[in-house]
Amino acid sequence: MLFLDLRWVIFVLLLATISIVSLTVRLARWRRRERRASPLTPEGVHTVLERASFGWLMLDGPRSYRYANPYARRLLGLTSPDGLLPEAAWVPLLEEDRGAARQEMGAMGRYRRVSLPSDRVVRWWVTPWNEMDIVVVMEATAQHRAEQAASYLFSALSHELRTPIGTILTHLEILLLPDVSEEIRQQSLHLLQTETRRMARLINQMLELGRLETSVEIERRPVDLLALVEQAIAQSAPQAEGREIDLSLHAQTLLPLVVGQEGRLLQVFLNLLDNGIKYSRPGDRVIVSLGRVEEGVECIVRDTGPGIPAEHLPHVTRRFYRAVPRKIEGSGLGLTLVEEILRRHQSRLELQSRTVGEETGTRVRFVLSILPEEVRA
Template sequence: MTRRRMLQLQPWLYRLLLPESRHSLRQRLLIILLVPLMLLLVFNSLITYAGALIYSNRVHDDSLTSDALTLQQMLATQDPDGRISPQARFLLEYDPGGHNYYSYFSVRSARHGLLAGNNTLQPPAGLGRLSDAPRLYDVHLGHRSLRAASVTMPNTRDPGDILTVTVAETLRDRHLVARQILLLSIPAQAVLILAVFLLVWFGVRTGLRQLDPLSARLALREHDLSPIGETGVPVEILPLTRTIDELFARLRNMLALQERFIADAAHQLRTPLAGLRVHAERAQAHPDPATVSDSLQHIRQLIERANRTSSQLLALTRAQSTEPDAAASTRLDLAELIPDLVRRRVHEALAAGIDLGYDGPAEPQWIEADSHTLQELLDNLIDNGLRYAGRGASMTITLAREDANICLGVEDNGPGVPDEWLARLGERFFRVPGCKAEGSGLGLAIVQRIAERHHGSVRYRSGDAGGFRVEVRFPAT
C-alpha cells in the first residue's frame, strides 16, 4: 500500500504514527489511552460472550437432563411399551420462548430397536448398561449441531431388555441467550470506559498544568542562561530540564569564548593599530623617500604582527571549544605524519638559521586525533622554537612510546626558560620576562588546549643539553 493510499484510507492513523505529525501532548496522551480502552472493551466483550455462553450451556444442559429424566419417569409410570402420549410429545416439542430452536427425542429398545421418536437420533456409543444419571454429549443431525442427553431404564414388559431414552435440542437458543447477556453488558461496560476516559482526560489536563509554573519561570527570562535546577520540577520532566541546562551551559561557554575573543582581539590589536597610525602620520608629515620607506617597512611588520595575532586568536578560540568533532577524528600514525609535517618547515628553519631535525621510531605509532589540529599543535611548537631559540641553534622533534602513551617532544639548545617561569607557560598572553623576541604569548596556550581536547597532557622542562623542551603525551590506540 502506498503512502498516498494510507493517507486516503486512514488519515488520523497516518498523522498519529508518522514522525512528522504534529499533535499536542494532551492529544497524544488521550489517543494513546483511548485506543487501549477501546481494545479493552472489545476484549472484555469477547470474554463476556464466552462466559455467557458457558452459563447458557450449563443452564440448558440442566434443562436437557431434566427433560430426559422426566421422559424416563413418564415411560416408567404411564406406558411401559415405549409409546409417547400426545401430551408428553407436546411438552417435548413445545418452545416456551417462541424461538423455534427445534427439539428431538427417541426411545430405543436394545432388542426391538426404535420404539418412538426420531430414527436418526442415535444414543452415544457404549451406553448399554443401566444408569441413573443422564449422559450429555454432542451429536450432528444432518447439517444441525445438537446437544443430547441419554438415560437408560429397564423394560418392565420384557425382562432383560433395556430402553434408552434420548432428548436433544439445537444450539440456537444457547447462543441467543449468550448474545442477550452480551447486549445487556455492553452499555454498562461502555459507560464505565467512558467514565474512565473522562477521569483520564481530567487527570492528564490537571497533570499538564504542573508545567505551567516552569513555563512561567522560563518566560520571565531574557538573557539569563543560569541552570533551571530541579526545584519545583516534576520528576518526569527532569530529563528535559537537565538537557536544557546542558544546552545553557554550552551556550554560556560559547558566549564566554566570544567575549574573551573580543577582549583578547581588542587588547592585542590595539598596539599594532596604534603603530600603523603613527607610521602613516609620519610618512605623511615627512614625504621624503627615506622616511616613507622606513615607515612602510614598519607598517609591513605591524601588519604581519596583527595578522599573526588574529590568526592565533582564532586558533585559540577553536581549541577552547568544548569537544572535538567526532567525525573529524581518525586513527593517525604519528610515525608517518610527524616527519612529513617537520619536512614542510625545513626551509623556514634554514631561513632562521636553525638546524631542524627529527628522531623517531620506524614502526607505526597510532592515536585517535584530528590531523588539522595536530598540525596546528606542531606548527606552534616549531614556531616557538624558531622564534626563541636564536640563530645557530638546533631543534629536534622526537617521537617515543611510553607505556600506554605516545610522547611527542620538541627540544632546542637555545637560551631556555628559567625554572621559576615554567609553571606559567601555557597561560594566555604570558611571555617570559626579559624575552626580546616578538610574540603574542598564545602559541603554547594553543598547544595546551589542543592537547587537552585529545585527552593528552603537556609538560615544560629544561632540555637534556640545556635549552628548552616541550613534551606532549597522547593516549595510544
C-alpha cells in the first residue's frame, strides 16, 4: 500500500511540475507578444511616430531638434531625423511660438498657420514637455486653397451680381407704376427675363468653377470622344439653327478612347460651341475637328466669325473678362471654366484668332491623352 501511495504522490508531483513549466512557457510567450505589440514601449512609440500621418518634432534647444518623424521631415524640408533647423522664414515664427508656449504653461499650447517657401501651408501646435518642446505639424494646403477660392468666389460673385440685380430692381419699379404703357411693360419683362437668366448662368458657372478649384482631383475613365462630341453638337444644334450658324464635325475614323471625366469634357465642348455660335454672324460656320496626333487626340473648335482682337486674346480666359460688348449674353466665365477643366486633364488651351482678311474667326485647340495600350488590351 505504501508503494502505491508513493507512486500516486510522484505522479501528482510530476503532473504539477509539467503544468507549472507549461504555464511558465505560455506566460513568457504572452509577455514577449505583448512587448512586441504594445505601442507604449519606446520601440512601439517610435514605430507609431515613424508611420504617423502627421508631423512630430521634438525641439531640445534653440533652432535644434532631437527627433523629427518622416512626415515632419518631408513637410518642413528637414534632411535628417535630428539636427539643426534650416535657415528658413518659418523658423523664427516657430521659435516665437516656443517662447510663448513656455510663458503660458497652463494654456493648451500655441497654434499657427504658416506658408512655406514650397507653396505649401502648414498648421502647427507647440507645447512644452519637460526640457523639450513638442511640435505637431499638419499640412493645410488644400484647406487654405479652398478657403481662398471660397473667399474669391463670394467676392467676385457679389461684384458681378450688382449690375443684374440693379437692373431687375429698376424694371420691377417700372412695372409697379400705375400708368406704364404695354410697350414699356413688355420691354421691362424681357429685360427681367434676360437678367435673371444671366444671374442663374453666372451663379451656376461660378459654383462649377469653385468645385473644380477646390477638388483634389477628378475621376478619369475611358471616354468615347467622338460620341461625346456628337452629343454636344446635337445639344447645340437648336441654338445654331436659331442664329443660322452651320455646325459640322470632321473626325478621323477609329479614334482611340481618351482618358477623362465625361461630364467635364462635355462641358468643354458645349462651352466652346456656345461661344462659337454666340459670337458668329448669320451664315458663319462652327467646325469641330478630331484627329490622332502623337500626344493623343487633337481637338479643334473653330468658327468663321469676326474673331477676337489681338489685344483681348491674352485675357479671354480670365474670370469675367468680356472681349465683346455686353449686349451679347454671357457670364465671362465660359473659357475660364474650359481652361480649368483642361488643366485638370493635363491639357492646355491654345487660342488663335484673326479679325482681318478673308478668313476671319477663332480657333481653339487642345489635346487629350488616350487610353494606354495595356489598358485597351
